[in-house]
Amino acid sequence: MNTPREISYPTYLELDTLLGLQRPQSTPVHPDELLFIVVHQASELWFKVLLHEFDQLIGQLEALDVQQALTTMQRINTLVELVAHELSALDTLPPQRFLQFRGYLGSSSGSQSAQFRAIEATSGLRDPHFMAALKEHGALPPAVERALARPTLQALFLALLERQGVTLEAVYQDPTHGMLLMLAESFLAYEQGFARWRFLHVQLVERIIGPDTGGTGGTLGAKYLAKTVSQRFFPELWAVRARLYGRG
Numbered sequence: 001m002n003t004p005r006e007i008s009y010p011t012y013l014e015l016d017t018l019l020g021l022q023r024p025q026s027t028p029v030h031p032d033e034l035l036f037i038v039v040h041q042a043s044e045l046w047f048k049v050l051l052h053e054f055d056q057l058i059g060q061l062e063a064l065d066v067q068q069a070l071t072t073m074q075r076i077n078t079l080v081e082l083v084a085h086e087l088s089a090l091d092t093l094p095p096q097r098f099l100q101f102r103g104y105l106g107s108s109s110g111s112q113s114a115q116f117r118a119i120e121a122t123s124g125l126r127d128p129h130f131m132a133a134l135k136e137h138g139a140l141p142p143a144v145e146r147a148l149a150r151p152t153l154q155a156l157f158l159a160l161l162e163r164q165g166v167t168l169e170a171v172y173q174d175p176t177h178g179m180l181l182m183l184a185e186s187f188l189a190y191e192q193g194f195a196r197w198r199f200l201h202v203q204l205v206e207r208i209i210g211p212d213t214g215g216t217g218g219t220l221g222a223k224y225l226a227k228t229v230s231q232r233f234f235p236e237l238w239a240v241r242a243r244l245y246g247r248g
């Protein structure tokens with residue numbers, strides 16, 4: 001029998017490569033730039049896992065596998081909380097220290113994150129305004145194109161209900177649809193978790209560059225970001241509550 005290639009902790013995780021990828025641009029190197037890079041890189045790694053989990057989720061929704069979809073949503077929601085919480089590491093970066101290396105970032109901005117845009121598009125952010133703004137920066141990244149070619153999560157969930165002959169109202173009113181209700185609520189939890197990321201990020205931005213400073217990506221900064229907090233992926237899930245339980 002052939003001996004398998006020797007796999008150890010550093011080779012399996014490609015640590016030499018991974019740990020060589022943090023390259024501060026400031027000269028002399030600013031002591032806080034490493035943290036700044038790592039929080040962004042770690043977030044991008046989690047975005048990668050999230051997109052992978054969304055692929056699983058979409059397959060499960062299409063296969064009407066509610067139980068597995070629920071399990072995947074639990075993981076997705078945990079990861080969104082985690083990636084939001086991670087931002088707090090940068091709350092320890094005082095504004096005057098960030099200013100000392102901000103100039104070295106050039107025009108790089110989180111708004112150029114293709115994975116973040118792909119997560120938004122997968123989730124359901126497709127309004128024409130938003131898409132037009134995205135296209136201003138050139139062709140859409142392949143990950144975003146791919147996400148746009150698929151139905152939104154809300155559309156997938158509504159299609160699943162239709163194929164099971166259940167209305168969204170019945171999910172909320174008929175106790176026999178417990179699993180579907182949990183799935184609907186997990187989507188709402190995702191919506192809230194994502195909005196929490198947006199809120200914590202805008203607070204971080206205000207804390208570090210103030211409410212009136214434009215971003216390196218050319219937006220109005222915190223003012224632009226604050227507007228994104230109210231964006232919704234699942235308008236139907238919010239509307240059904242108003243229809244069934246709201247006043248008037």
Ligand code: HEM
Nearest residue numbers: 039043109110111113116205208215216217218219221228
């Ligand atoms: C010192 C900390 C940070 C500052 C000052 C900051 C600042 C900004 C600003 C001003 C924008 C608006 C776009 C622009 O004009 O540049 C933005 C967008 C963005 N940032 Fe950050 N950011 C910080 C940390 C992070 C971290 C850790 C991430 C994690 C990946 C991140 C991800 C993003 C994303 C995805 C957007 C686009 C959001 C949207 O358009 O809805 N940012 N950031």
